[in-house]
Amino acid sequence: MRRIFKIIIAAVAVIVIVAAAFGALIFLDLAAYTATGSQTLTPTVTPMGTALVLYDPGLTGASTQIADQIAADLLAKNMTVTLAGIKSSTASNTTxxxxxxxxxxxxxxxxxxxxxxxxxxxxxDSDARVGVYCSGQGSTTPQDIAQIKDAVPALQSSGALSNAVVVKIGESEDLKARAQDFVNQVYS
Known part of the structure; x- marks a missing residue:
């Protein structure tokens, strides 16, 4: 009987430790600290401007895939693109x-x-165009965009970034098409 009790206690302890570790990954956003690299993509013709794409890779890597697609779409518009992790040294200079x-x-x-x-x-810079994307589960709804804006005061109607283009790209959606549409909105 004591042995079964010890096994149950050990199992519960393991579950609690795993849950705490998973919670720390999400709530402390530890995945962001792995995003420290950067690269510059240069078009083969005369550049039409410069773009900075900062990303947090997240737990699944979906936002990294989106960032890569956005960078490719901006490059196709003949922009010189700096693709950088959100914790990289490049991320500290956004002018x-x-x-x-x-x-x-x-x-x-x-x-x-x-x-x-x-x-x-x-x-x-005051004339810079700003875009914000978030990755997540399922298809995008208007409530998703409202939640994103509500969570960041700068994106709200009186905020410094109230004119930013904000999208959510769901993991079940066509990433390429959604990213291209987002880039077109920010670019225009």
């Missing part, structure tokens, strides 16, 4: 770009903490 895009995963409907921080602290 001098024509377009700035910041994105990452949503957790419980709100952008990851690193995305909120980046948007709240964004220093950009």
């Amino acid at each position: 001098g770009y024509d377009i700035i895009i910041i994105g990452g995963p949503t957790y419980a409907g709100a952008p990851a903490a690193s995305v909120k921080d980046a948007l709240s602290n964004l220093q950009h």
Whole structure:
């Protein structure tokens, strides 16, 4: 009887530890700290401008795939694109770009903490166009966009980034088409 009791206690302890570790990954946004690299993509013709794409990879990597597609679409528009992790040294200097895009995963409907921080602290030229994307489960609804905007004061109607283009790209949606549409909105 004691042995069964010890096994049950050990199993419960393991479950609690795993749940705490998973909770820490989500709520402390630990995945963002792996996004420290950057690369510059240069068009083969004379560049039409510069773009910065900052991303938090999240737990599934979906937002990294979206960032890669956005960078490719901007490059196709003959933009010089800097693709950088949200915790990279490049992310600390956001002035001098024509377009700035910041994105990452949503957790419980709100952008990851690193995305909120980046948007709240964004220093950009007054004529720079800003876009925000979030990745998440399912198809995008108007409520998703409202939740994202509600979570970041700078995106609200009186905020410094109230004119930013905001999208959510669901993992079940056509990533290429949705990213291209987003880039077209920010670019125009």
